[in-house]
Amino acid sequence: MAKNIPYKIYLEESEMPTAWYNVRADMKNKPAPLLNPSTHQPMTAQELGAVFCDELVQQELDNDSPFIQIPQEIRDFYKMYRPSPLVRAYCLEEKLQTPAKIYYKFEGNNTSGSHKLNSAIAQAYYAKKQGLKGVTTETGAGQWGTALSMACSYLGLDCKVFMVKVSYEQKPFRREVMRTYGAQVTPSPSMTTEVGRKILAEHPGTTGSLGCAISEAVEVAVGHPGYRYVLGSVLNQVLLHQSIIGMETKIALDKYGIKPDMIIGCAGGGSNLGGLISPFMGEKLRGEADYRIIAVEPASCPSFTRGVYAYDFCDTGMVCPLAKMYTLGSGFIPAPNHAGGLRYHGMSPVLSQLYADGFMEAVSVPQTRVFEAAEQFARVEGILPAPESSHAIRVAIDEAMKCKETGEEKTIVFGLTGTGYFDMVAYEKFHDGKMDDYVPSDEELQAYFAKLPKVD
Amino acid sequence: MAKNIPYKIYLEESEMPTAWYNVRADMKNKPAPLLNPSTHQPMTAQELGAVFCDELVQQELDNDSPFIQIPQEIRDFYKMYRPSPLVRAYCLEEKLQTPAKIYYKFEGNNTSGSHKLNSAIAQAYYAKKQGLKGVTTETGAGQWGTALSMACSYLGLDCKVFMVKVSYEQKPFRREVMRTYGAQVTPSPSMTTEVGRKILAEHPGTTGSLGCAISEAVEVAVGHPGYRYVLGSVLNQVLLHQSIIGMETKIALDKYGIKPDMIIGCAGGGSNLGGLISPFMGEKLRGEADYRIIAVEPASCPSFTRGVYAYDFCDTGMVCPLAKMYTLGSGFIPAPNHAGGLRYHGMSPVLSQLYADGFMEAVSVPQTRVFEAAEQFARVEGILPAPESSHAIRVAIDEAMKCKETGEEKTIVFGLTGTGYFDMVAYEKFHDGKMDDYVPSDEELQAYFAKLPKVD
Numbered sequence: 001m002a003k004n005i006p007y008k009i010y011l012e013e014s015e016m017p018t019a020w021y022n023v024r025a026d027m028k029n030k031p032a033p034l035l036n037p038s039t040h041q042p043m044t045a046q047e048l049g050a051v052f053c054d055e056l057v058q059q060e061l062d063n064d065s066p067f068i069q070i071p072q073e074i075r076d077f078y079k080m081y082r083p084s085p086l087v088r089a090y091c092l093e094e095k096l097q098t099p100a101k102i103y104y105k106f107e108g109n110n111t112s113g114s115h116k117l118n119s120a121i122a123q124a125y126y127a128k129k130q131g132l133k134g135v136t137t138e139t140g141a142g143q144w145g146t147a148l149s150m151a152c153s154y155l156g157l158d159c160k161v162f163m164v165k166v167s168y169e170q171k172p173f174r175r176e177v178m179r180t181y182g183a184q185v186t187p188s189p190s191m192t193t194e195v196g197r198k199i200l201a202e203h204p205g206t207t208g209s210l211g212c213a214i215s216e217a218v219e220v221a222v223g224h225p226g227y228r229y230v231l232g233s234v235l236n237q238v239l240l241h242q243s244i245i246g247m248e249t250k251i252a253l254d255k256y257g258i259k260p261d262m263i264i265g266c267a268g269g270g271s272n273l274g275g276l277i278s279p280f281m282g283e284k285l286r287g288e289a290d291y292r293i294i295a296v297e298p299a300s301c302p303s304f305t306r307g308v309y310a311y312d313f314c315d316t317g318m319v320c321p322l323a324k325m326y327t328l329g330s331g332f333i334p335a336p337n338h339a340g341g342l343r344y345h346g347m348s349p350v351l352s353q354l355y356a357d358g359f360m361e362a363v364s365v366p367q368t369r370v371f372e373a374a375e376q377f378a379r380v381e382g383i384l385p386a387p388e389s390s391h392a393i394r395v396a397i398d399e400a401m402k403c404k405e406t407g408e409e410k411t412i413v414f415g416l417t418g419t420g421y422f423d424m425v426a427y428e429k430f431h432d433g434k435m436d437d438y439v440p441s442d443e444e445l446q447a448y449f450a451k452l453p454k455v456d
Numbered sequence: 457m458a459k460n461i462p463y464k465i466y467l468e469e470s471e472m473p474t475a476w477y478n479v480r481a482d483m484k485n486k487p488a489p490l491l492n493p494s495t496h497q498p499m500t501a502q503e504l505g506a507v508f509c510d511e512l513v514q515q516e517l518d519n520d521s522p523f524i525q526i527p528q529e530i531r532d533f534y535k536m537y538r539p540s541p542l543v544r545a546y547c548l549e550e551k552l553q554t555p556a557k558i559y560y561k562f563e564g565n566n567t568s569g570s571h572k573l574n575s576a577i578a579q580a581y582y583a584k585k586q587g588l589k590g591v592t593t594e595t596g597a598g599q600w601g602t603a604l605s606m607a608c609s610y611l612g613l614d615c616k617v618f619m620v621k622v623s624y625e626q627k628p629f630r631r632e633v634m635r636t637y638g639a640q641v642t643p644s645p646s647m648t649t650e651v652g653r654k655i656l657a658e659h660p661g662t663t664g665s666l667g668c669a670i671s672e673a674v675e676v677a678v679g680h681p682g683y684r685y686v687l688g689s690v691l692n693q694v695l696l697h698q699s700i701i702g703m704e705t706k707i708a709l710d711k712y713g714i715k716p717d718m719i720i721g722c723a724g725g726g727s728n729l730g731g732l733i734s735p736f737m738g739e740k741l742r743g744e745a746d747y748r749i750i751a752v753e754p755a756s757c758p759s760f761t762r763g764v765y766a767y768d769f770c771d772t773g774m775v776c777p778l779a780k781m782y783t784l785g786s787g788f789i790p791a792p793n794h795a796g797g798l799r800y801h802g803m804s805p806v807l808s809q810l811y812a813d814g815f816m817e818a819v820s821v822p823q824t825r826v827f828e829a830a831e832q833f834a835r836v837e838g839i840l841p842a843p844e845s846s847h848a849i850r851v852a853i854d855e856a857m858k859c860k861e862t863g864e865e866k867t868i869v870f871g872l873t874g875t876g877y878f879d880m881v882a883y884e885k886f887h888d889g890k891m892d893d894y895v896p897s898d899e900e901l902q903a904y905f906a907k908l909p910k911v912d
Binding site: 013 | 462464469535547565566573609610629632633635637638831836837838840875883
């Protein structure tokens with residue numbers, strides 16, 4: 001029986017997880033390995049070590065250890081902003097007049113404004129431990145760049161961020177937050193890298209993409225001694241670090257005897273979704289429990305729902321390893337009217353394998369319906385959600401309304417990954433009726449699929 | 457003996473205060489009453505009732521009840537974002553290498569981004585209870601307007617906000633957040649009110665001030681049946697509602713056996729400072745304990761440190777009651793290069809009386825030193841502070857550095873009122889070396905003092 005549930009469940013420091021959970025250990029079909037783009041052979045630890053920090057390479061390749069201890073220094077940093085609250089959405093339930101019980105895990109209460117900090121501090125920590133001078137990365141909407149800047153500033157590491165040009169120009173405040181934390185921010189594509197110059201020559205006037213920015217960041221990391229590249233999503237290691245979200249959620253639910261019927265998360269590269277669902281997916285994989293697990297993606301960037309499951313490049317410059325994932329093709333860029341993040345062409349290999357094996361569902365939603373949900377949520381729950389997070393809100397509301405029709409008292413848990421303070425331009429478009437719901441055509445996608453690398 | 461202190465102390469729901477504390481009950485010298493601007497007689501409840509909600513008028517005039525019950529509906533709303541954490545600034549202490557123990561009460565973890573929501577929900581609640589259609593208000597930097605919009609949206613009340621024109625133009629995102637919550641936002645001075653037209657005729661091209669916006673909001677409230685005016689600071693009722701900050705702080709400190717040596721808060725109109733210090737001031741007034749209590753204000757708007765203690769108009773249009781307070785004169789407007797809030801010409805009558813009676817200290821700080829502290833704090837504590845809050849950070853750091861010199865292990869508590877997400881223009885100026893430290897001249901202030909109303 002559920003006890004009397006408070007609005008917000010906070011764990012005590014003593015209840016916080018001391019290890020990350022590695023869902024790969026419980027997967028019968030392991031995620032496909034990263035391949036060397038030239039030889040199409042699995043990337044070795046040594047090859048990966050040229051790009052990534054050594055200990056992160058180990059985590060990337062470790063498909064077997066179910067738990068990996070969180071170093072004390074990272075646990076201390078987590079204490080600055082964790083545990084994040086698990087909130088019972090009493091006000092939303094009341095507004096919807098639904099018998100469903102809705103909970104959300106809110107990751108926005110830190111200055112980076114999102115869950116990205118959970119992996120940023122881990123990656124920066126291992127870079128520091130390896131004695132590196134700094135790290136390079138890319139950022140789109142800016143949450144990841146902000147989180148990494150914060151982590152690097154805390155540890156005294158240099159931080160070079162390639163920011164997708166369109167975001168750099170449209171979000172000067174995001175850039176300014178990164179500067180406050182001492183990061184160097186370069187709009188991408190830039191003339192500072194070979195791959196940037198090549199992309200600019202081929203596509204003059206391009207406003208950039210995550211895929212371009214990744215290529216530039218990798219080039220700079222590989223070309224500068226004492227630097228490595230770090231990434232905020234997609235990779236196995238990122239999902240590992242983000243498992244803290246799901247583990248805290250599960251501990252909080254267990255404490256009150258609550259068993260969710262479904263778990264809903266937005267999905268771009270998969271960092272939040274993979275983290276949120278990991279312990280629940282673990283139970284499901286081990287046959288100990290069953291849950292509906294739902295990935296929500298933008299209709300304008302629908303990798304799960306309309307992509308293909310195949311090896312593809314992780315970046316536009318094709319300098320990174322190949323990953324087997326649901327992908328729209330590495331040349332795909334969502335329409336410029338798409339607001340917020342969730343704009344990566346691919347998807348986490350771990351989540352891709354789980355989806356291919358039928359352990360989770362995926363739905364795509366058009367952005368005006370996402371902003372309707374965002375506004376409805378903000379007005380009753382008092383949190384201004386990020387556009388990304390609002391994808392999960394949309395489907396949580398839809399599911400709660402189904403419960404209203406059927407009278408079922410289902411328990412819905414969703415991930416509220418962050419806040420929308422830097423997305424007011426998008427909110428303004430929505431208020432002014434200037435937001436539309438562009439969706440890529442089948443022909444457009446087929447053209448990208450045709451360019452996928454051929455891997456035997 | 458202090459127990460092992462966690463990074464963040466959260467109260468349980470069951471430990472949260474159920475009543476606000478009214479510091480006036482423990483003041484021997486009560487704050488001076490508001491006066492009718494025509495007759496110079498104390499405002500009666502009936503007169504005040506034309507402008508303010510009835511129950512708020514009672515709270516405004518109640519100098520005797522030490523505790524006022526918080527209605528259950530407000531307590532339920534508080535649960536959505538309270539208790540706010542009391543954070544031990546371990547990382548800042550380490551960075552400063554100080555023996556001082558530093559704590560801050562963080563009020564920024566809600567969408568309004570500041571403590572203003574504590575009084576906004578209370579004022580909106582009483583308006584709703586009285587059966588009103590809506591409320592009017594003014595906002596400068598935008599925190600108060602955002603908070604009130606959220607509260608009104610939650611309760612289904614209409615909300616009309618007059619936003620100081622310069623902020624309306626410089627902070628379109630703040631405006632957009634208010635729109636998300638369904639508020640009507642009008643730049644002030646506007647042509648929609650008599651007083652606005654008069655001010656525009658006299659000062660064409662003025663970018664507005666809080667004093668102007670108050671006059672317009674009051675005019676609209678008085679002229680529309682079913683509307684009342686609400687205010688986010690200065691008033692006794694606001695300090696009463698904000699006492700929740702100090703009470704939570706005191707309960708959290710008591711729980712761990714911590715006795716602060718000093719309590720530091722930024723001061724504009726006094727809403728945060730008055731709330732934070734209230735239970736500590738109560739002990740001091742009753743002779744049960746002693747604390748240093750320090751108000752920090754901008755050198756560009758120094759009402760405590762360079763103002764006079766006298767009756768003055770609360771607004772530029774001179775339609776509001778007179779209040780006895782430390783004031784720079786109702787015509788005073790801080791230089792345009794002053795960033796953030798804390799720009800009101802006067803100060804809470806309660807705090808003014810306490811300061812006049814020697815129960816607290818005040819210091820003023822130049823804004824570049826404030827932003828230095830803000831950036832230093834952000835980099836180690838991970839929270840991007842509002843410029844307003846950073847005034848308190850500046851003095852907390854200064855006091856901690858004094859402890860480093862003397863070796864004293866003092867316990868410092870300060871109020872971190874909010875986040876700086878909408879203040880990145882100011883951070884950018886600071887980073888680019890374009891921020892200066894304008895301070896009003898004695899001659900300028902004397903000219904304003906000469907225009908103070910003559911009250912016998």
